[in-house]
Amino acid sequence: MKNKYLKGISANVLLLGVVSFLNDLSSEMIIPILPMFITALGGAGLILGFVSIVGLIGGLQDSISSILKVLSGYWSDRIGRRKIFVSSGYLTSAGFKLLLSLSTIWQHILIFTSFERVGKGLRTAPRDAIIADSMPEARGKGFGIHRALDTAGAIAGSVVVLLLLYFLWFDLDQIAFFEPIAFYKLIIFIAAIVAFFSLVPLYFVKEGKRDPQGISLQISLKKLPVPLKLFITVATIFALANFTYMFFILKALDAFAHIGEKESIALVILLYVLFNFFYAVLAIPFGTLSDRIGREKVLIFGYFLFSVTCLGFAFFDSLAAFLVLFPLYGVVYAMVDGNQRAFVSDLATEDFRATALGTFHTMIGIIALPASLVAGFLWTITPTHSLTFFFGSSVSVISVILFIVLRKYFKD
Numbered sequence: 001m002k003n004k005y006l007k008g009i010s011a012n013v014l015l016l017g018v019v020s021f022l023n024d025l026s027s028e029m030i031i032p033i034l035p036m037f038i039t040a041l042g043g044a045g046l047i048l049g050f051v052s053i054v055g056l057i058g059g060l061q062d063s064i065s066s067i068l069k070v071l072s073g074y075w076s077d078r079i080g081r082r083k084i085f086v087s088s089g090y091l092t093s094a095g096f097k098l099l100l101s102l103s104t105i106w107q108h109i110l111i112f113t114s115f116e117r118v119g120k121g122l123r124t125a126p127r128d129a130i131i132a133d134s135m136p137e138a139r140g141k142g143f144g145i146h147r148a149l150d151t152a153g154a155i156a157g158s159v160v161v162l163l164l165l166y167f168l169w170f171d172l173d174q175i176a177f178f179e180p181i182a183f184y185k186l187i188i189f190i191a192a193i194v195a196f197f198s199l200v201p202l203y204f205v206k207e208g209k210r211d212p213q214g215i216s217l218q219i220s221l222k223k224l225p226v227p228l229k230l231f232i233t234v235a236t237i238f239a240l241a242n243f244t245y246m247f248f249i250l251k252a253l254d255a256f257a258h259i260g261e262k263e264s265i266a267l268v269i270l271l272y273v274l275f276n277f278f279y280a281v282l283a284i285p286f287g288t289l290s291d292r293i294g295r296e297k298v299l300i301f302g303y304f305l306f307s308v309t310c311l312g313f314a315f316f317d318s319l320a321a322f323l324v325l326f327p328l329y330g331v332v333y334a335m336v337d338g339n340q341r342a343f344v345s346d347l348a349t350e351d352f353r354a355t356a357l358g359t360f361h362t363m364i365g366i367i368a369l370p371a372s373l374v375a376g377f378l379w380t381i382t383p384t385h386s387l388t389f390f391f392g393s394s395v396s397v398i399s400v401i402l403f404i405v406l407r408k409y410f411k412d
Contacts, residue, residue, distance in 0.1 A: 002108020002357035010134035016150030022198030022230035028157030029191035043106030055376020058244025059369035065121030066365030073125030073358020089123025095194035143338035151280035230346035239364035241395035243375035278330030302335030307396035
């Protein structure tokens with residue numbers, strides 16, 4: 001049985017999957033508690049009268065490193081090396097996670113989480129190029145495996161947080177020095193240590209010899225094929241709808257506020273585990289499905305499902321509703337995340353694949369900031385925060401319509 005599932009899977013894909021498992025375990029120990037950490041350090045409101053602090057931090061997590069995504073892809077293609085960027089990126093992220101555990105004001109969180117994403121900017125495009133090159137005949141499966149291991153780490157990370165919440169906060173909350181902020185800092189410190197351990201499997205990743213490419217960034221971007229440019233446009237519009245996850249967590253946290261602080265946090269983390277479980281379990285099946293029936297069909301339905309999920313968050317705030325909506329949110333990511341990368345790889349030529357992936361990540365990274373700023377502003381207008389989710393649903397529908405209209409141009 002084991003050989004059946006491992007047959008045809010590149011060792012590089014598995015090793016990078018293990019790296020992502022450990023790194024995402026580390027990251028997802030932080031992610032579910034980050035909105036609470038921000039608010040605990042005074043970041044619950046607005047700055048300049050209209051900018052949501054949560055939206056700003058959430059948007060900058062992706063956007064501040066966006067230029068590095070295209071640059072690292074370009075540099076990787078130009079010098080013919082991938083692994084050095086991947087290793088440097090993971091090391092940078094681990095270092096800033098450690099600094100994040102020392103935060104005392106929300107501005108520290110803004111700085112450290114943003115530069116932690118610089119590490120992601122360095123590693124993402126070259127890492128995805130290694131995956132694409134390692135399984136050229138089954139890229140959907142390759143990216144699905146990587147995303148599944150990545151998200152399995154997310155499940156493990158959020159479960160670890162839940163266990164630490166139970167054994168530390170619930171049992172030690174009578175100790176004077178053990179306050180919520182101290183708990184958040186302890187979790188982030190442990191997560192940083194795990195992030196450093198994620199560097200070990202990278203040593204065993206084998207990088208094929210590649211000739212340096214005599215290209216310039218300006219020329220390489222112009223040479224991206226028209227179908228790829230059109231898809232990046234569609235994906236960027238969808239990214240405008242796909243604002244930071246923090247608002248989904250805060251929506252549930254607000255709904256459970258009446259049951260007590262520790263209990264509501266525990267329940268939100270449980271829902272987040274549910275989201276990641278569905279993401280991890282379905283990532284490989286949807287990647288394999290896209291190999292068989294075409295990525296366009298899977299992506300179009302994924303975009304549409306996100307629109308429906310946002311409507312659910314706009315209209316409902318009960319536990320029963322969230323038990324459906326958070327899994328649907330996970331299904332959306334299983335359908336969209338890995339398959340977008342695989343589709344970019346399909347539409348790009350081999351010599352420019354890392355640059356193409358970098359361009360893709362850059363565009364959706366740049367749009368992440370205005371997406372979350374708009375979502376944050378809309379969040380404050382109504383007590384139920386429904387406008388934020390109506391915005392996400394509406395823009396997502398636009399991306400679906402545009403995808404259907406342009407679909408014929410993606411064919412060879």
